[in-house]
Amino acid sequence: MKSAWVERDAEDAIDRYAARGIARELALRVYSTRLLGRERNLVLHGGGNTSLKGTARDLSGAETDVLYVKGSGRDMGAIEPDRMPAVRLAPLRALRGRDALDVNEMARVQRGFLIDPLAPSPSVEMLLHAFLPARFIDHTHATAVLSLIDQPDSERLCAEVYGGRMGFVPYRMPGFGLAKLAAEIFDKDPSVEGLILDKHGLFTFGESARESYERMIETVTLAEQPLAKGRKSVFATAALPARIAAITEIAPILRGVCSLRDAFGEGAHRRMILNFRASETILNYVNGEEVARYARAGTITPDHVIRVKPWPLIVPAPEAGQLDAFRERAQAAAERFIADYKSYFERNKAREPGARMHDPLPRVALVPGLGLFGMGESMKEAAIAADVAEAAAEGITGAEAIGRFTSIAETDLFDCEYWSLELAKLNARPRPPLAGQVAVITGAGGAIGAATARAFAQAGAAVALLDLDLKAAQEKAQAIGGAALGLSCDVTDASSVQAAFDAVVAAFGGVDILVSNAGAAWQGKIGEVDEAILRKSFELNFFAHQKVAQAAVKIMRRQGTGGCLLFNISKQAVNPGPDFGPYGLPKAATLFLMRQYALDHGADGIRANGVNADRIRSGLLTGDFIAARAKARGVSEKDYMSGNLLGHEVTADDVAQAFLAQALALKTTGSVTTVDGGNIAAALR
Ligand SMILES: [Zn+2]
DSSP states (O other), X not given: OOOOOOXXXXXXXXXXXXXXXXXXXXXXXXXXXXXXXXXXXXXXXXXXXXXXXXXXXXXXXXXXXXXXXXXXXXXXXXXXXXXXXXXEHHHHHHGGGOSOOOHHHHHHHHHHTBSSTTSOOBOTTHHHHHHSOOSEEEEEXXXXXXXXXXXXXXXXXXXXXXXXXXXXXXXXXXXXXXXXXXXXXXXXXXXXXEEEETTTEEEEEESSHHHHHHHXXXXXXXXXXXXXXXXXXXXXXXXXXXXXXOHHHXXXXXXXXXXXXXXXXTTOOBOOEEEEEOOHHHHHHXXXXXXXHHTTSOOSSGXXXXXXXXXXXXXXXXXXXXXXXXXXXXXXHHHHHHHXXXXXXXXXXXXXXXXXXXXXXXXXXXXXXXXXXXXXXXXXXXXXXXXXXXXXXXXXXXXXXXXXXXXXXXXXXXXXXXXXXXXXXXXXXXXXXXXXXXXXXXXXXXXXXXXXXXXXXXXXXXXXXXXXXXXXXXXXXXXXXXXXXXXXXXXXXXXXXXXXXXXXXXXXXXXXXXXXXXXXXXXXXXXTOOHHHHHHHHIIIIIHHHHHHHHHHHHHHHHTSOEXXXXXXXXXXXXXXXXXXXXXXXXXXXXXXXXXXXXXXXXXXXXXXXXXXXXXXXXXXXXXXHHHHHHHHTSOHHHHHTOSTTOOOOOHHHHHHHHHHHHHOTTOOSEEEEESSOOGGGOOO
């Protein structure tokens, strides 16, 4: 591993933070913490921590000795000084005299000595930093070091690699006990440059930020050397089918078997978003003959267990053309996983009184021949799980190259997974109503499509925005942020629709909700209109709805967890306007298309509903058009747009909320919601 320290950048950080009144040492502490946090082979997602011993003024203005330590669960790569809370050092050190500190006391200690009472909670490893004397302390879960210490004879290996430069601390769960043990081991030989924490990670010390950082890099580099020597084709590969099925075929099946039927009421499944990864290392790892042994032996460092559970799901290699057989075997594997997880919880629950079992679904699936999937209720969680799984593939490969991968005991894994202080890292927020669901919106570059995508994303869905205009789709997706995906799609072209749905499945694992919204208006007096115009309108305003609905239903049936088809119809379907036949006729057919889907696929758990909206500012009803119509009728634009029973203009957001309500109404199918401010002639009977 190469040092990323750049003296100029360090000086820049000092200047930048000085302007905000931050002292030089803390500025450097932030600078090197960020360097460590940006290296994924050192720490992942809120793991790891750093500290600095210095002084700070408390609220009374008195200067006092403090420990600046990373806030719990904060990402080191993006740390800022206000995320490194200052804690009074003297009372923390005094705690070393105690024999024990239970979890409730520990939670109070975490906040009890903060200089700023509103600061974030410090890391759970704060006491370890406080009990050691070094000014700067860095802690990571470096993958290469884990390969060395996740071994039965880790102490001997460390002695070989580091001589006496690093102290060796046997495994102990993070918290008071570990802090005390580490300090005792340090006291026996204060000349060490750092401490190895068996089966967990490492600490390095320094009198300057740079010294502590460079020692971290050097310690990791020394671990990399023996691993590189033993690294030639680590795993003997199992026999695999000659042709492996495509990820777009496999992901929906996996999503289906890794769901919980009726978890939140009848028809309300717990679903997850999938994030796929493959690389040479991952494939060698998942294809290994002994994958069930080394991949199920536990996590590479304790705090990963809160992200990926103690072990992954392993399914058989999927043979191309044999999807039914794959589904059956994957289903059996998932059921076994759930049963194993439940009995693991039952075996250990007495260790954490009052603990409630997390959902028993896997967070990582290994698929020989294909790669691995991270899973979570949001794309963010799925990607974190996939990152942790990739680190495991890397770390376990390294461990097996020089010995045999060994994790902590099951009881230790359970203690970490259900330790309330670790769980605080996940800062549980209320579960959004569409968590774990994937929504595809067509015509999403336009006003109604974009508003709908935004509403669904806010409700927790992973959204894919499809539009003929790729740039518009990408811009709207970017405005939503997060995992929102902008894709080009000509909904009148079967191959374009197939490609777009394949891309959605590759990105999120499947599809649960379709909002078939793309449309355009054609006009003409019906007795005179050119048949070509009528056919063109039918292509977009009827057949395209059928194309995207069929593509979505195919995926939904593969998942086997129901689904929801939503159609943007139009009031024209029931209340034709003069000369609007070319638009209204295919929309009337689409109204019946919706009903046919409700009828034919209700047994699959797939609901179909539609929205009849009218007079919405959009690509169909532009500012110029509105001005012209208002003028023609001799009314103001405002009066024209509010010409309905309620006297209010109807907006794209109103339509979006109607679609969202339909997506959430689990017992409603075959229905039309009217969003037009009230037009009794268009009311459905
Ligand atoms: Zn740690």
